[in-house]
Amino acid sequence: MSDVFWGIDIGGTNVKLGLVDSEGEILARGSIPTQIPDGPAALVDRIAATCKGQLEVAGIAPDQVRGMGIGSPGPLDYQNGKLIKTANLTGFDYFPLRAELSEKLTCPAILDNDANMVCWGEFWMGAGKAVSDMILFTLGTGIGGAIVCEGELIHGHYGNGGELGHLIVFPDGRECGCGQKGCLEAYASANHMVRRLTEALKMGRDSSLKKLHATGRKITSKDIFEADDKGDELAGEMIDGMCKALALASVSLRHATEPQMVVLAGGVSKAGSVLTDRIVAFYDQHMWNLNDDPIEFKLAVLGDDAGIVGTAGAALHAWEKNQLSPVGQ
Amino acid sequence: MSDVFWGIDIGGTNVKLGLVDSEGEILARGSIPTQIPDGPAALVDRIAATCKGQLEVAGIAPDQVRGMGIGSPGPLDYQNGKLIKTANLTGFDYFPLRAELSEKLTCPAILDNDANMVCWGEFWMGAGKAVSDMILFTLGTGIGGAIVCEGELIHGHYGNGGELGHLIVFPDGRECGCGQKGCLEAYASANHMVRRLTEALKMGRDSSLKKLHATGRKITSKDIFEADDKGDELAGEMIDGMCKALALASVSLRHATEPQMVVLAGGVSKAGSVLTDRIVAFYDQHMWNLNDDPIEFKLAVLGDDAGIVGTAGAALHAWEKNQLSPVGQ
Numbered sequence: 058m059s060d061v062f063w064g065i066d067i068g069g070t071n072v073k074l075g076l077v078d079s080e081g082e083i084l085a086r087g088s089i090p091t092q093i094p095d096g097p098a099a100l101v102d103r104i105a106a107t108c109k110g111q112l113e114v115a116g117i118a119p120d121q122v123r124g125m126g127i128g129s130p131g132p133l134d135y136q137n138g139k140l141i142k143t144a145n146l147t148g149f150d151y152f153p154l155r156a157e158l159s160e161k162l163t164c165p166a167i168l169d170n171d172a173n174m175v176c177w178g179e180f181w182m183g184a185g186k187a188v189s190d191m192i193l194f195t196l197g198t199g200i201g202g203a204i205v206c207e208g209e210l211i212h213g214h215y216g217n218g219g220e221l222g223h224l225i226v227f228p229d230g231r232e233c234g235c236g237q238k239g240c241l242e243a244y245a246s247a248n249h250m251v252r253r254l255t256e257a258l259k260m261g262r263d264s265s266l267k268k269l270h271a272t273g274r275k276i277t278s279k280d281i282f283e284a285d286d287k288g289d290e291l292a293g294e295m296i297d298g299m300c301k302a303l304a305l306a307s308v309s310l311r312h313a314t315e316p317q318m319v320v321l322a323g324g325v326s327k328a329g330s331v332l333t334d335r336i337v338a339f340y341d342q343h344m345w346n347l348n349d350d351p352i353e354f355k356l357a358v359l360g361d362d363a364g365i366v367g368t369a370g371a372a373l374h375a376w377e378k379n380q381l382s383p384v385g386q
Numbered sequence: 387m388s389d390v391f392w393g394i395d396i397g398g399t400n401v402k403l404g405l406v407d408s409e410g411e412i413l414a415r416g417s418i419p420t421q422i423p424d425g426p427a428a429l430v431d432r433i434a435a436t437c438k439g440q441l442e443v444a445g446i447a448p449d450q451v452r453g454m455g456i457g458s459p460g461p462l463d464y465q466n467g468k469l470i471k472t473a474n475l476t477g478f479d480y481f482p483l484r485a486e487l488s489e490k491l492t493c494p495a496i497l498d499n500d501a502n503m504v505c506w507g508e509f510w511m512g513a514g515k516a517v518s519d520m521i522l523f524t525l526g527t528g529i530g531g532a533i534v535c536e537g538e539l540i541h542g543h544y545g546n547g548g549e550l551g552h553l554i555v556f557p558d559g560r561e562c563g564c565g566q567k568g569c570l571e572a573y574a575s576a577n578h579m580v581r582r583l584t585e586a587l588k589m590g591r592d593s594s595l596k597k598l599h600a601t602g603r604k605i606t607s608k609d610i611f612e613a614d615d616k617g618d619e620l621a622g623e624m625i626d627g628m629c630k631a632l633a634l635a636s637v638s639l640r641h642a643t644e645p646q647m648v649v650l651a652g653g654v655s656k657a658g659s660v661l662t663d664r665i666v667a668f669y670d671q672h673m674w675n676l677n678d679d680p681i682e683f684k685l686a687v688l689g690d691d692a693g694i695v696g697t698a699g700a701a702l703h704a705w706e707k708n709q710l711s712p713v714g715q
Contacts, residue, residue, distance in 0.1 A: 190542065213535075213642075214679075215644055217644060218641075219642065225637055235674040236675055237674045305554050312553055313540075313547060313643070314533070348470075
């Protein structure tokens with residue numbers, strides 16, 4: 058009878074949830090809509106009902122489940138297992154998610170932010186399976202991040218370490234949504250890449266995307282990657298800007314926590330080797346050559362399962378270290 | 387009978403060494419010249435002789451000494467306890483310092499780089515005594531650094547993490563001795579501050595230091611702080627440049643490993659509150675205000691004892707965790 062863990066990955070649109078054993082095998086997986094307007098208590102009820110249904114379908118006895126990992130958009134009160142204020146979860150402010158879910162399913166739990174959980178999944182069962190030290194960037198609307206150092210996630214003193222999207226890469230540069238200037242996110246997120254492109258178009262730069270822009274349809278990062286693939290110069294510049302910012306952040310982090318590997322996850326990482334190739338080129342250009350300790354840039358491999366595997370794996374890890382929070386706490 | 391540890395801090399000019407007990411009390415302290423041209427074997431002999439002499443004078447029985455901490459300029463082969471190549475220790479390349487010293491004194495040992503050891507000293511017995519997460523910058527000819535995260539030094543995968551002087555703060559900026567451009571060190575080290583000032587003088591900027599420069603005597607960072615104190619505008623700009631670079635690096639590190647405290651050590655930190663005040667001002671200007679978790683900027687307090695206390699304290703910590711390397715290894 059193997060040990061089993063619930064993995065629950067809460068997003069603004071959907072909650073992905075499943076059962077994973079201690080070898081990383083997914084025994085059940087599912088997805089339910091978050092339905093934010095119904096509020097957090099209703100969500101907890103629906104998650105619990107779905108989890109119990111998965112147990113039955115997979116033929117797992119409730120006492121085989123050792124723990125529950127919950128991932129949520131941050132910032133979080135990591136120590137106390139509560140949400141703080143999350144732009145994507147209106148009405149969920151300060152909700153004690155860990156206590157409520159663990160109570161409802163009578164199962165000790167851990168709550169951590171979604172980027173950390175994706176990172177833990179890739180570290181445990183994905184791109185970083187063979188390493189002990191890695192960093193991960195989630196490339197999407199915004200930029201998330203996480204650091205694994207000597208086999209452990211870095212949470213920082215207040216529980217919100219690894220916020221790599223807000224490293225300052227270009228001082229006094231573009232304004233970021235966070236209030237800082239020159240953040241990695243202000244150059245490397247899908248949102249900001251699109252903004253940089255439309256700004257350039259407005260300033261009269263030529264591009265194959267000009268026509269699309271003129272129709273009023275919002276340009277997406279996918280449009281930019283496609284235009285780049287067809288040789289569009291401006292689109293290429295935008296992607297270079299993204300890759301250079303990621304490379305600069307990677308150089309600084311290499312000197313700080315010295316990872317062996319940088320993993321790219323999130324929607325934009327689906328662009329694939331066009332990203333890793335260019336990031337490596339910028340990295341080599343900006344990194345010293347005083348030593349030649351290797352570093353790898355890899356794409357995440359777990360895809361849609363990253364959240365479930367990461368949260369369940371984090372629960373397993375916390376269980377092994379006797380660090381799961383007791384039921385209802 | 388309390389547990390006692392040797393602390394041996396090797397510098398390019400002097401070796402500071404002493405005996406420290408597990409409460410952090412210094413039972414003996416001394417200093418001998420490094421005499422680099424005599425080579426590493428001779429140095430090991432002289433260190434061992436001095437250490438044995440200190441035992442006698444302090445009335446400590448050899449079997450009271452539980453371990454030995456050795457600090458050295460990096461980069462090091464941390465895992466194997468060897469030097470690699472150190473600009474300040476010509477002829478010491480690849481010397482197995484840990485094995486040789488531990489053999490000579492029949493004492494298990496740990497070798498780590500000097501900035502890490504100063505940081506551990508301040509963390510254990512100095513400015514950071516009350517915190518669990520801090521970073522430290524050593525401000526001198528160059529810039530060293532170290533990170534303590536959840537009570538442990540971060541060594542990184544290859545043993546040279548915490549090289550905070552080479553975080554890139556101004557991409558494509560000033561050339562650093564390491565081969566990168568825009569490193570923290572290229573703005574915040576004493577050497578580079580002096581260079582920036584003399585460059586400005588050559589470009590015709592006015593300053594009270596012009597006369598001194600004309601005499602041919604090399605301007606020092608101390609001259610710049612004194613001129614600033616008397617209201618010299620250019621000197622003030624140079625110090626601002628240093629403080630802004632340190633603040634930007636602190637913002638990025640705050641998001642990465644989330645320290646509670648930033649400690650300034652090294653010769654230039656003797657400038658005192660003129661540094662911390664300005665760094666705090668730049669930090670507040672560049673850091674987001676999404677949360678108000680506190681951070682403190684403090685000056686190191688151990689002064690000349692930092693190396694001895696830090697190395698001995700690191701030996702104590704490794705001893706408690708059963709991580710000292712056995713005699714001769």
